[in-house]
Amino acid sequence: MRAFIKLIxxxxxxxxxxxxxxxxxxxxxxxxxxxxAFSAAFCTVLKPxxxxxxxxxxxxxxxxxxxxxxxxxxxxxxxxxxxVYALAERFDFDGIFPQIFAVFGLTFLVGALNSLLxxxxxxASMWPGFWSLLGGSAxxxxxxxxVFWTVRRVLGKGAVCRQA
Amino acid sequence: MLSNRTKQHKKYAAxxxxxxxxxxxxxxxxxxLMILPLEGFVSSVKAVLSYIFIPQVRLAHxxxxxxxxxxxxxxxxxxxxxxxxxxxxxIEMTQLLASQAEAILDENGRLTEILRLNPARRWQGVxxxxxxxxxxxxxxxxxxxxxxxxxxxxxxxxxxEKGMEGLAGVVTEVxxxxxxxxxxxxxDFMAAVSLERGGEEGLLTGGGRRPVRLxxxxxxxxxxxxxxxxxSSASSIFPAGILVGSVSxxxxxxxxxTALTVEVDPQVRASAVKELFVITDGxx
Numbered sequence: 001m002r003a004f005i006k007l008i009x010x011x012x013x014x015x016x017x018x019x020x021x022x023x024x025x026x027x028x029x030x031x032x033x034x035x036x037a038f039s040a041a042f043c044t045v046l047k048p049x050x051x052x053x054x055x056x057x058x059x060x061x062x063x064x065x066x067x068x069x070x071x072x073x074x075x076x077x078x079x080x081x082x083x084v085y086a087l088a089e090r091f092d093f094d095g096i097f098p099q100i101f102a103v104f105g106l107t108f109l110v111g112a113l114n115s116l117l118x119x120x121x122x123x124a125s126m127w128p129g130f131w132s133l134l135g136g137s138a139x140x141x142x143x144x145x146x147v148f149w150t151v152r153r154v155l156g157k158g159a160v161c162r163q164a
Numbered sequence: 165m166l167s168n169r170t171k172q173h174k175k176y177a178a179x180x181x182x183x184x185x186x187x188x189x190x191x192x193x194x195x196x197l198m199i200l201p202l203e204g205f206v207s208s209v210k211a212v213l214s215y216i217f218i219p220q221v222r223l224a225h226x227x228x229x230x231x232x233x234x235x236x237x238x239x240x241x242x243x244x245x246x247x248x249x250x251x252x253x254x255i256e257m258t259q260l261l262a263s264q265a266e267a268i269l270d271e272n273g274r275l276t277e278i279l280r281l282n283p284a285r286r287w288q289g290v291x292x293x294x295x296x297x298x299x300x301x302x303x304x305x306x307x308x309x310x311x312x313x314x315x316x317x318x319x320x321x322x323x324x325e326k327g328m329e330g331l332a333g334v335v336t337e338v339x340x341x342x343x344x345x346x347x348x349x350x351x352d353f354m355a356a357v358s359l360e361r362g363g364e365e366g367l368l369t370g371g372g373r374r375p376v377r378l379x380x381x382x383x384x385x386x387x388x389x390x391x392x393x394x395x396s397s398a399s400s401i402f403p404a405g406i407l408v409g410s411v412s413x414x415x416x417x418x419x420x421x422t423a424l425t426v427e428v429d430p431q432v433r434a435s436a437v438k439e440l441f442v443i444t445d446g447x448x
Contacts, residue, residue: 019224056190064214071197078190
């Protein structure tokens, strides 16, 4: 129960951080996705039984505010969670560099995948622009260590975590 | 043995199935959501759930606004820092100008006094300013006029203090544009002088750090404190009648003395010498 409360707290924190950064970075035209960094951090800490739903819900949450397609973010976040779990078997996410590189790559991939899904399902182009996506990915990557540290710090080694 | 291996294989297969089942379920679910039409029920559910997140949205927008304000505040702070630095420079410049103005005002006062009591009315000569003063030799100064202005060695030098002109020293070295003036206090300075009241003549010598002394005054001469001392007509260097100073004391402590030694307080102190009048050609 306590772990779920912590998860909800982190989810609320992630949403606030995401919107705040999106609002601030929109001035410079950066497509930042800090929610994805939180989602990736959840997957490195939580067991798959909790990590996948967390990632799915994080994506679904973004879908509530989308107007064109519903479920695309949930899909891409779930794909990202699959990748994180696959990478977690090979790389140690306790280090800063795996966190940075993983978040950078995933943000770019999720942005591109979202655009593809929109083209596929509703034939609408929502490509944010290469430099915008690259800049947003870089910013997300820079903030990733702080996000991972926060998630690990809050969740600790509870029953829902991989290192229980 | 075979049964153990079969059990392990079954366990691995079940783990792999579970491993892929969960993401597959969520991927399928999200795929289904994508193909659902946005109108009607989905739209209503979206709207209702969006309302739940309104507090978070407001909080995020507030934080973003604050973050943007922080940006402006930092810029304002940087501007204020720059302005502060510029103002400090202006204050320093103003202080410098004020000190210069004070020095100019002081000089103006002295020059006004010089105009009022101009020795050039009585003697031919040139005005000069102290250009350099050696810290180790406080009893001599370099002035900004030389042979080009008509100054020669052993020319008498006057200056003003407390509204009165007085003997300041003598020129000892001359170049084209500068001259060295030996002031009264220097041990090498000597001048034939006379006391105003009794008319007794003597030899004035600088004392260095000790007081200026007037020697060879007759023993029976009536010398009192405050008596004025002037240059004597017997002097071949100094024109007669230049005020040298006043008697500050008479020394009576020497045994078998044949003459009085009088201590003289110079009219022009070494530290007060700033503008000087160098006599070039005697009395007008």
